[in-house]
Amino acid sequence: MQPPDRADRALTGEFWAGVDRGELLRPVCGRCGRSFFTPQVVCPLCGSGRWTYEPSAGRGTVYSFTVVHRPPEPAFEAPYTLAVVDMAEGWHLLTWIVDCPADEVRIGMEVQVRFTAGPDGALLPAFAPRAAAHGPAGAAA
Amino acid sequence: MSGPAARRHPLAGIAVAGVAATRQARSLDGNSIQICLEAARAALDDAGMTIDEVDGISARWPGPGGTVFGPGSVDWTAVFGKGFDWVGDTYPQGAPGLLDAAAAILAGQCSTVLVFGGRAGESAAGSPGAATRATVPSGDDASSAAVSSGDDAMSAAVSSGDDATSAVASYTRPENEFVACWGSLTAAQFALVAQVYLHRFAPDPERMALVPATIRNAGSANPEAVMYGRGPYEPADILASPPVAEPFRLLDLCLATEGAAAMVVTGVERARDCPSAPAVILGGGSEWYRQQYVDPPRYDDVARIGAGAYRRSFGMAGLRPGDVDVFELYDICTFEVVRQFETLGLCAEGEGVDYLAEAGIGLDGRHPTNTDGGLLAYSHVGWGGPTLKIVEAVRQIRGAAGPGQVPGAEVALVTGAGAGAQYHNAVLLGADR
Numbered sequence: 290m291q292p293p294d295r296a297d298r299a300l301t302g303e304f305w306a307g308v309d310r311g312e313l314l315r316p317v318c319g320r321c322g323r324s325f326f327t328p329q330v331v332c333p334l335c336g337s338g339r340w341t342y343e344p345s346a347g348r349g350t351v352y353s354f355t356v357v358h359r360p361p362e363p364a365f366e367a368p369y370t371l372a373v374v375d376m377a378e379g380w381h382l383l384t385w386i387v388d389c390p391a392d393e394v395r396i397g398m399e400v401q402v403r404f405t406a407g408p409d410g411a412l413l414p415a416f417a418p419r420a421a422a423h424g425p426a427g428a429a430a
Numbered sequence: 431m432s433g434p435a436a437r438r439h440p441l442a443g444i445a446v447a448g449v450a451a452t453r454q455a456r457s458l459d460g461n462s463i464q465i466c467l468e469a470a471r472a473a474l475d476d477a478g479m480t481i482d483e484v485d486g487i488s489a490r491w492p493g494p495g496g497t498v499f500g501p502g503s504v505d506w507t508a509v510f511g512k513g514f515d516w517v518g519d520t521y522p523q524g525a526p527g528l529l530d531a532a533a534a535i536l537a538g539q540c541s542t543v544l545v546f547g548g549r550a551g552e553s554a555a556g557s558p559g560a561a562t563r564a565t566v567p568s569g570d571d572a573s574s575a576a577v578s579s580g581d582d583a584m585s586a587a588v589s590s591g592d593d594a595t596s597a598v599a600s601y602t603r604p605e606n607e608f609v610a611c612w613g614s615l616t617a618a619q620f621a622l623v624a625q626v627y628l629h630r631f632a633p634d635p636e637r638m639a640l641v642p643a644t645i646r647n648a649g650s651a652n653p654e655a656v657m658y659g660r661g662p663y664e665p666a667d668i669l670a671s672p673p674v675a676e677p678f679r680l681l682d683l684c685l686a687t688e689g690a691a692a693m694v695v696t697g698v699e700r701a702r703d704c705p706s707a708p709a710v711i712l713g714g715g716s717e718w719y720r721q722q723y724v725d726p727p728r729y730d731d732v733a734r735i736g737a738g739a740y741r742r743s744f745g746m747a748g749l750r751p752g753d754v755d756v757f758e759l760y761d762i763c764t765f766e767v768v769r770q771f772e773t774l775g776l777c778a779e780g781e782g783v784d785y786l787a788e789a790g791i792g793l794d795g796r797h798p799t800n801t802d803g804g805l806l807a808y809s810h811v812g813w814g815g816p817t818l819k820i821v822e823a824v825r826q827i828r829g830a831a832g833p834g835q836v837p838g839a840e841v842a843l844v845t846g847a848g849a850g851a852q853y854h855n856a857v858l859l860g861a862d863r
Binding site for chain 1: 606607608609611612613614615617618621622623625626629673674675676724725728729
């Protein structure tokens with residue numbers, strides 16, 4: 290669940306502000322040029338504090354997934370598919386796979402970001418199979 | 431320990447002189463302070479000591495009352511009516527709690543440390559609203575996969591083939607902003623690791639289910655276990671239980687129950703004067719890869735977590751994994767038991783399921799494992815859960831483990847945490863000889 294002030298958070302507010310407008314952002318290091326996630330004060334790959342949020346193309350592949358049948362809170366409607374998605378830009382995140390039957394999700398499947406409302410109505414950067422994803426990359430579903 | 435080789439290792443000369451576990455149950459009356467005190471006093475009794483002799487304490491304050499200042503263990507001074515020379519808030523207890531206490535003694539900061547933890551009166555067990563209630567602060571309970579609903583959900587799953595949605599269950603809820611928003615839970619974090627393993631190695635499901643079936647049957651035979659008398663379990667029962675977070679089914683996952691555990695740690699010379707034979711530390715180590723439940727765990731990063739801790743532990747002990755008589759492993763889920771045997775090097779990556787099916791992890795097997803029923807069937811009490819494994823290891827070494835006793839057990843391995851939590855720890859305990 291996301292409180293309404295997420296776009297004001299130190300360190301991560303800019304990421305959530307992007308999500309709110311249907312744009313997927315990622316920290317990119319100004320020194321080593323690599324992407325990382327979750328956001329940290331300094332680049333965990335080279336130690337530089339000089340990094341910025343840059344747009345992501347929103348393309349990735351499923352590294353792993355699990356279909357959750359027992360949600361931690363009733364607001365989450367089970368079953369749903371949690372996944373670790375490896376982004377083409379070299380970062381990864383925990384997310385949902387949407388617009389795909391649970392029994393068709395596969396490790397290695399190509400996915401595209403698909404902004405989806407969470408249980409509190411706020412947008413979240415979920416992912417859908419590439420074949421099912423339509424609209425421009427990063428566009429709100 | 432006697433013998434020059436044993437004397438040389440850095441943790442030599444420290445023993446567990448007393449252990450205790452309270453009654454463990456789905457829910458207990460009272461509060462966490464009361465149950466912790468009960469365990470602490472029982473461990474002192476077991477060691478033949480009084481609190482007067484204790485000059486170190488590691489038992490993070492569970493409240494109510496006290497302050498928000500760390501170290502929280504200082505709050506216990508008001509309860510015991512005395513001060514201590516050393517306090518520790520070691521996270522988690524179990525192996526790290528024992529190793530920190532040993533280090534404090536060896537560094538001359540104190541001579542006898544009381545380590546304890548547990549919970550009571552926090553579970554909303556049986557209440558229709560249980561699923562909506564946070565039963566424990568998630569940070570304190572990060573090590574348990576499933577919170578509350580233990581026995582009812584289990585029995586429902588086994589006896590009536592109940593579906594996954596009807597049993598009331600609360601689960602740990604990681605609070606990080608990039609985890610909580612997705613409705614993840616501790617079991618799911620471990621499932622994300624296990625899924626890659628299954629994808630790559632495709633172990634036989636029946637053989638894999640033999641692992642929780644065997645451990646649960648040990649719990650069935652242990653009168654102190656929350657799941658005492660349940661079963662017997664066959665692999666088919668595990669596979670027939672409802673899914674929680676695929677590939678895990680209900681019976682693949684640990685309990686989340688109430689109760690407390692405690693141990694008294696002191697020098698081996700002092701321990702030799704105690705009523706029970708000492709269990710000495712032969713070696714130990716910890717490994718921290720990442721903070722738990724922030725960045726998602728990746729199989730390729732955490733598949734072998736613990737290998738370094740094991741290497742250091744066995745290096746100190748001058749032993750090999752094959753020398754272990756009894757394994758008290760952190761069985762938060764089926765996969766973790768398999769993964770730990772692979773990480774110990776007793777079999778190759780991907781071969782753990784077949785290896786364990788052939789070697790056997792029951793009392794009649796080559797590697798008796800979680801002889802009390804483990805977190806799967808004995809109990810898992812959050813903060814104190816890892817210490818329950820020390821309690822069982824010490825009882826094994828004393829020859830006092832009851833129906834789960836491994837005849838002649840002299841070397842026990844205790845582990846804590848696992849791949850989904852991105853940290854792991856181990857301690858080797860042995861007979862004083």
